Amino acid sequence: xxxxxxxxxxxxxxxxxxxDAQNTGQVVAKITxxxxxxxxxxxxxxKDLEFEVSNLSSTDLIVDPQRDAHSGQIKIAGYPNSLVRIxxxxxxxxxxxxxxxxxxxxxxxxxxTDNVQVKSILLTQNNEVKLSDGGVxxxxxxxxxxxxENIIPGNYTMELKIDVEYIL
Amino acid sequence: MxxxxxxxxxxxxxxxxxxxxxxLGVAQKINFGVYTTSQGISxxxxxxxxxxxxxxxxxxxxxxxxxxxxxxxxxxxxQYIKIIGDATRDITVTVSAPIYMTTGAGGPGMQIPFTCxxxxxxxxxxxATSAKAGAVEVPAGxxxxxxxxxxxxxxxxxxxxxxxxxxYTAPQATAYxxxxxxxxxxGSVNSGTYTGTINVSVNYSTY
Numbered sequence: 001x002x003x004x005x006x007x008x009x010x011x012x013x014x015x016x017x018x019x020d021a022q023n024t025g026q027v028v029a030k031i032t033x034x035x036x037x038x039x040x041x042x043x044x045x046x047k048d049l050e051f052e053v054s055n056l057s058s059t060d061l062i063v064d065p066q067r068d069a070h071s072g073q074i075k076i077a078g079y080p081n082s083l084v085r086i087x088x089x090x091x092x093x094x095x096x097x098x099x100x101x102x103x104x105x106x107x108x109x110x111x112x113t114d115n116v117q118v119k120s121i122l123l124t125q126n127n128e129v130k131l132s133d134g135g136v137x138x139x140x141x142x143x144x145x146x147x148x149e150n151i152i153p154g155n156y157t158m159e160l161k162i163d164v165e166y167i168l
Numbered sequence: 169m170x171x172x173x174x175x176x177x178x179x180x181x182x183x184x185x186x187x188x189x190x191x192l193g194v195a196q197k198i199n200f201g202v203y204t205t206s207q208g209i210s211x212x213x214x215x216x217x218x219x220x221x222x223x224x225x226x227x228x229x230x231x232x233x234x235x236x237x238x239x240x241x242x243x244x245x246x247q248y249i250k251i252i253g254d255a256t257r258d259i260t261v262t263v264s265a266p267i268y269m270t271t272g273a274g275g276p277g278m279q280i281p282f283t284c285x286x287x288x289x290x291x292x293x294x295x296a297t298s299a300k301a302g303a304v305e306v307p308a309g310x311x312x313x314x315x316x317x318x319x320x321x322x323x324x325x326x327x328x329x330x331x332x333x334x335x336y337t338a339p340q341a342t343a344y345x346x347x348x349x350x351x352x353x354x355g356s357v358n359s360g361t362y363t364g365t366i367n368v369s370v371n372y373s374t375y
Contacts, residue, residue, distance in 0.1 A: 026371040029211040029249050032363055033269055033282065035222035035351055039231045039359040079359055082228050166228050 041078035041164050048072050049141050049160070065110040065142030066120050072141035073117075076164055080135040083167040086111070086127045094145065094156040101152040107143045107160070114138070128167060208338070209253040209370050214296070220247045220366070222351050229354055236352030241287050241305055246348045248296050251370055255318040255341035256329035258373040261288065262312040263366065269351060271360035278358050283308070283350045284366055290319045290343040299344040314373050317341040 049072030051061050065071045078084060086109075094103040110120035113132035117140055123129075131137050141160060222229070224245045226237045239245045253259060265284030272278050286306050293299035306313055318341035320326065330336060347366060 026369050027209045027211050028367060028369045029213055031213065031220055031247055031249070031347055031366040031368065033220040033222065033265075033284070033349070033351075033366060035229055035237065035269060035280070035362045036227070037229045037231050037271075037280070037354060037357055037359055037362055079228065166230060 036079065038079035038082060038166055041076060041084060041166060043162065043164060044075040044077060046073040046075050049143075051145065061145040061148060063108075063142035063144075065108045065117075065140040066122065067118060068142055070142075071117070072160070074139040074141065074162065075115075076131065076137040076139065078131050078135050078137075078164075078166070080131060080133050082131050082135070083128055084131060084137070084164050085167050086123060086129060086139070086162065086164050088123075088125060088160070088162045090125050092158050092160070094158045096152055097155045097157065100154075103145050103147060103151065103156060105143055105145050105158060107141065109139055109141050109162070111137060111139045208340075209251065209259065209372065211368070211370060212250040212252070214248065214250070218247075220347055220349070221245055229351070231354060231359060232356045234353040234355070236350055236354070238350045239348040241285075241300065241303060241346055241348055243348065246300070246346050248300070248347065249345045249368055250296070251317075251343045251345060252340055253317050253343075253370075254329065254338040254372070255292075256326065256338060258314055258316050259343070259370050260312060260314045260373045261345060262369045263345075263347070264311065264369075265349075265366040266364040269362040269364040271358060271362045277356065278360075280351055280354055280357055280362055282364055284347065285349045287346045287348075288313065288315055288343060289346070290315050290317060290341070291321075292318050292341055293344070294342070296344055300346060303344070303346055315343070317343055 049063065050070045051063065063070050076084065076086075088107060088109055091104060091106050094105050096102060109123045110117075111123050111127070111129060112120040113130070113136065115136075115138050120138070120140055123139075129137055139162070220239065222237050222239065222245075225239050225243065229235065229237055251259065251261075263284065263286050265282065267282060268274065268279035269282045270279045285308060287303040288306065289299035289303040291299065291302045293302065330338065332338070345368065347368075351362075
């Protein structure tokens, strides 16, 4: 009998607790916390810069990054609409494959959020640009090689250094 | 002959049973002094900034770093909630925040540690800016506080609040709750927008 009473007693306490909970007025607000996180920006070489004989003039070799089909092309991929800083060297050395000769190469780089070369604008050595809604920006690399009068035939190679970083 | 011990046992059982009978009637009690939502606490989240925006503090947060982004009480990015209620009563504020801000499904690589801090101001200020100047920061680790809607700055304690009754309108006061916190260290996580929801509940305190 006592065990049964204990059971009823427990139920009565429970009812009291629920009643209290229902009668306690409470208002609630929700606040959202938000942050954007970006990963590393990617540089994708889409096309190498090429010099061909057809570009050869008497003394200079010129590739117009805004119009010449021989321009190199690089795609920058990152977070949509983010600001990035693009820096590049202005001049580098073209080295003959046998190390017998070298040429000086001066860069010209143009860029656009659209993959349309003629819409690109020339960039300086230090630029701040905004990636597109899709998070991309296209670079075209051209330039000028001077002093071809005494050039030694052969293959010349160089490294183009372009730094891209988010502006935080 | 009925022994004294036997009488005691009989009465003892009767008293015990009557105690249970009385307790069973508690479910129909009348609660005095318990306010409901309709009796007037209102919470307002201003549209500007509208949410706790770590992007406003630092537009782009780099993945793969141990960087942290902190919004402090006095920063303009602090979010606040305006609480309007009975000036004579105490309120209990409960802040429930996740320990991670997440993107996608969350989990490893898709969550960043998040610490939510809050402060209150119950000086009766009319605007958030002046209220913030007198705000009291709640120590880290606390998730609930009880405070008077309107802080008494001097004098003896006021008499007990007037119970609600027909035609009576309690004096109103405005208190502010400020939310801020720390995000990070970021770690190696996926790119994306990370979010978390902070739930703030307010009710009149009962004692």
